[in-house]
Amino acid sequence: MTLLVAIALVAIILLGAPLFAAIGASAMLGFGREGTDLSIVPIEFYGIAETSVLLAIPLFTFAGFLLSKGNAPRRLVRLSEAALGWLPGGLAIVSLAACALFTAFTGASGVTIIALGAVLFPALVASGYSDKFSLGLITTSGSLGLLFAPSLPLILYGIIAEVAIDDLFLAGIIPGTLMVVLLAVYSYWRNRGRTASKRRVSMAELKAAVVDARYELPLAPIVLGGIYSGFFAVSEAAAVTAVYVIGTEFLLRREISLRDLPEIVRESMILVGAIFMILGLSLASTSYMIDIEVPQRLFELVSRYVASEGGFLVGLLLFLLVVGAILDIFSAIVLVVPLIVPVAIEFGIHPVHLGIVFLAAMELGYMTPPVGLNLFISSYRFERDIAEVYSATLPFLLVLLVCVLLIAFLPQLSLFLLS
């Protein structure tokens, strides 16, 4: 019976039904069979109004969307180019760095490929990188920064796993940097010999780029400094960021008209509404799963086959790669994290480390056929056949796979900065 229901729900999802409906249905079916009053589902959903830190999600999302509408993406590229363009393989590295920063702020929602790809892709091709390499690089970069604060997936993981978000922000720094560096090394290696113009550093251009980005630059110290120093709670940092971005974009820059504000609000809150809908209903489905002791049973099942922490990590990674290829990152967090955190803790894995591994593995999911989000956005944005995007992205996917393995088996990478 349970199996039949599960199969029916999966089938209906594959037909294109919104995920929230399937989650809501499974919660109602589960509680219904137990004889629990079904008003438990809206009661759990109401939990959204009882979690203070959730405030950070709409605020950071809005700030990120607002930034991406103005000229901030162009300024960020200019600054990275002035600062890093002299390196061998310069423009590829510029793309990686700029995209990572931008994704951290816009919450890995696919905005990066649209906002920065438009600038970077033609620039890469014009300076001699092959079309295929450039397409793969941009597609990969679209989710690169999600281990850096204040990305939405990090915040959401913290909320669901009940881990301090500031710890996650610290833990993501080294693994996130590792991904950028390994991809940069690969980009350099693949283009060795025919690397485009090795330009020299121009102090004048660097200075001009810094001046040009004078309003955007303080964001990093405000957000990161504020949170890491403990001066702001995460939701306070989000509020300050939103006020700062509104102030600079509308009062100082005046690149966006106030008349566009409602549409930007709408655009960004659609994403927030979609995330909160699955979040709210998964609060209910999770509470059902905990009622029927799914985590305990999962642990018993797993420990029958796996004895060590290492063995568990291997199994977990395989599982996460499959999850990442079918579920988007937000759904994966709200559905999977509550079930695996207790199991992982039993195996001696630090929940902060687990979070970084989880998100790093999900990052691969953005690029894994058949449903990786970045592949679609890229195919749509650059008008390429989806199969062409698959093959262009594949080598980058392999590099990131190496990173994920390193992150999983070297917990110090994540935990070093915590102590």
Place this chain on the structure above:
Amino acid sequence: MGRRIETALMSVLLLGIITLAFLQIVLRNVFSYSLIWADDLIRLAVLWLAVVGALAASREGRHIAIGIVPRYFPRAWHKPAALVASGFATVVSAMLAWQAFRFVADSYRFGDTVLGDLPAWAFQLVMPVGFALIAWQFLAGTVRTLRQRA
């Protein structure tokens, strides 16, 4: 019309939340003072924002979905798949609306309060109303698909 109301409501809610949250920070750090009701009000406004955002996502077909069939299957499959998918979403949203209504009715009956002594049901009402409107959007989508030529 509905679209404009959503957009206006979301703008008011979001800007209100930002203003209030920022005001709290200033009060707390500069005047060592805080409005006791503000944090509760912000959290309720976030719930409202979430539901109205979800309604806007329904109107534009932007909910998170992993449709394999509409992407990879032959055209002939698309219409029946869309009918089943949106029909299912309609039914589930309607059931959620009904359960949410029962929840709010209980809250009304028990006289639950928020923000000191304001009636909680008035703030919770966004859930049944929002879910019902979401169901309505999916129903309209189902009817649109039904009328389409395959």
